[in-house]
Amino acid sequence: MSETKDKAKIKEAVKRVKRETYTPVKPDTQLGFVHNNVDCIGCRACEIACKDKNGLMPGPRFRRVQYIEGGTYPNVYAYKVNMSCNHCAEPACLPTCPTGAIFKRKADGIVDIDSTLCIGCRRCEAACPFGAPQFDPADNIVKKCNMCVDEIEAGRKPYCVMACMMRVLDIGQIDSIWDGELETVAVGPNDEIVRQVKNMANIELTKPSIGFVPHSKGKVK
Amino acid sequence: MKLEAQFIFFSLLFSMLMMAGNGAFAADGIKGNYEQARWHPIHFKPAIDDATDEQCLSCHQEILDRKVLKKSLAGVSSTATTAWYQTLSSYSGEQDTFHRRHLVTPLAKQVMDMKCNTCHQGSNPRQEAAIPPDHSNTDFTLRKAVNPDICLMCHGANPYKLMGLPSPWSESRNMFQGNCLLCHASIRTTRHQVNFLKADAIEEAGIKDSDVCFGCHGGRQWYRIPYPYPRHSWKGMAKEIPDWAKERPTLSEPRFQIKIKQAAK
Numbered sequence: 001m002s003e004t005k006d007k008a009k010i011k012e013a014v015k016r017v018k019r020e021t022y023t024p025v026k027p028d029t030q031l032g033f034v035h036n037n038v039d040c041i042g043c044r045a046c047e048i049a050c051k052d053k054n055g056l057m058p059g060p061r062f063r064r065v066q067y068i069e070g071g072t073y074p075n076v077y078a079y080k081v082n083m084s085c086n087h088c089a090e091p092a093c094l095p096t097c098p099t100g101a102i103f104k105r106k107a108d109g110i111v112d113i114d115s116t117l118c119i120g121c122r123r124c125e126a127a128c129p130f131g132a133p134q135f136d137p138a139d140n141i142v143k144k145c146n147m148c149v150d151e152i153e154a155g156r157k158p159y160c161v162m163a164c165m166m167r168v169l170d171i172g173q174i175d176s177i178w179d180g181e182l183e184t185v186a187v188g189p190n191d192e193i194v195r196q197v198k199n200m201a202n203i204e205l206t207k208p209s210i211g212f213v214p215h216s217k218g219k220v221k
Numbered sequence: 222m223k224l225e226a227q228f229i230f231f232s233l234l235f236s237m238l239m240m241a242g243n244g245a246f247a248a249d250g251i252k253g254n255y256e257q258a259r260w261h262p263i264h265f266k267p268a269i270d271d272a273t274d275e276q277c278l279s280c281h282q283e284i285l286d287r288k289v290l291k292k293s294l295a296g297v298s299s300t301a302t303t304a305w306y307q308t309l310s311s312y313s314g315e316q317d318t319f320h321r322r323h324l325v326t327p328l329a330k331q332v333m334d335m336k337c338n339t340c341h342q343g344s345n346p347r348q349e350a351a352i353p354p355d356h357s358n359t360d361f362t363l364r365k366a367v368n369p370d371i372c373l374m375c376h377g378a379n380p381y382k383l384m385g386l387p388s389p390w391s392e393s394r395n396m397f398q399g400n401c402l403l404c405h406a407s408i409r410t411t412r413h414q415v416n417f418l419k420a421d422a423i424e425e426a427g428i429k430d431s432d433v434c435f436g437c438h439g440g441r442q443w444y445r446i447p448y449p450y451p452r453h454s455w456k457g458m459a460k461e462i463p464d465w466a467k468e469r470p471t472l473s474e475p476r477f478q479i480k481i482k483q484a485a486k
Contacts, residue, residue: 014303015303015308022305022442024445064364066363066364081363083363083364090445092376092443092444095304095305095306095442095443096304096306096443097304098299098302098303098304098307098316099293099297099299099302099304100302100304101293114295115294116293116294116295117293117294117295117297118290118293118294119289119290119291119292119293119299119316120287120289120290120318121289121316121317121318121319122318122319122320123319123322125319126319126367126372127372127376127443128365129362129365129369129444130363130364130365131363131364131365131366139294140290141290141293141294199362199363200362200363201362201363201365201368201369202369202370202446204445204446205369205373205444205445205446206444206445207445
């Protein structure tokens with residue numbers, strides 16, 4: 001092994017390796033959210049709890065309750081789709097980050113951002129098909145949901161889940177959510193779980209770790 | 222005389238109206254009134270299709286003025302790290318913001334002709350899907366200012382299997398001398414003939430260094446799937462359509478077609 005460090009050579013080698021393209025992290029287990037679109041009343045308690053936890057000013061919202069309303073009287077309908085970061089299996093935000101601020105945890109698949117490394121180029125914000133990364137103009141950097149990773153490490157659930165008064169939001173191992181095996185009150189005994197609802201971006205883009213109990217009008221055929 | 226005066230008066234009035242329509246958009250009294258501005262018709266179809274960059278930037282100029290932090294909060298210099306896509310031959314210059322990279326940086330000016338409404342097809346202030354929600358109409362994807370399918374055109378995966386490569390381009394590029402034109406000099410489509418790209422400049426750049434093709438065809442890959450490009454016909458195209466291309470359209474989306482309409486004026 002050479003004892004001298006040729007910085008130019010090292011930089012070139014780093015470039016060569018990086019050129020091999022980005023390889024997504026394969027986590028030991030993948031945590032994800034499940035949301036019941038039908039029973040959610042859209043109170044936004046989850047949004048407020050999240051903002052409270054993360055000290056967010058008006059503007060950026062890590063969790064977003066989206067209202068879908070339509071139909072013609074008497075056949076009208078309304079339901080909610082509630083999303084934050086979907087901690088995708090192959091996140092688009094991660095490879096766009098020029099400073100390596102975004103990372104996916106090997107242990108539980110949570111996609112987190114070290115905002116102290118962020119330079120505010122907003123590439124991740126553009127790349128995410130679900131609008132998860134939020135630009136905070138006060139700090140000139142991007143921040144996002146990290147599933148309250150400190151709570152997860154302490155064996156508790158994220159603030160949004162704990163704040164949900166209807167108990168329609170929960171987390172769990174994503175395969176068990178999709179299989180309907182997760183024990184949760186967010187999913188009723190006869191409810192089916194789907195991975196995509198109408199007007200949600202193509203899940204093949206990033207493979208989001210989320211499951212929904214869909215409204216009959218929100219089902220993708 | 223009276224008729225002449227009338228003619229001059231109406232000509233002046235018409236000119237003033239035209240100037241008001243094309244010029245300083247922000248001066249129409251809504252700047253500073255956020256609630257009024259977000260519901261302005263220009264943020265919705267059909268007005269968004271005819272919005273000019275000048276109109277958009279009259280309120281959103283900060284997207285071009287903003288610069289990245291020289292140092293992150295932890296003190297890491299923006300020039301100290303290299304993302305994998307920065308190793309591409311077509312990536313140059315210091316770190317810059319996302320919007321500037323698409324509109325005003327040298328590569329953007331050289332090969333692209335993007336306008337604000339090439340990507341932005343309006344906003345949805347109530348964060349609702351288009352009513353009724355319809356999965357075939359994905360212009361308004363939930364909580365996303367831009368339909369990711371637009372991004373996918375240049376930020377998708379390289380479909381190396383469809384192209385008959387033995388392995389991903391990063392592995393097989395040496396086999397092809399790092400030269401896309403080794404095969405694509407003869408297998409050429411006309412898919413760059415859209416109004417948000419400078420097709421001639423792309424051809425020139427490709428001849429100069431054919432590895433630059435990879436920049437938009439896998440090198441800046443955000444998503445794990447390739448974009449199903451419309452199958453524009455080309456000279457010498459085989460009559461038989463391969464299975465993977467059977468569902469594909471043969472023309473680009475109307476708003477991107479050069480002949481039909483500019484994505485923005």
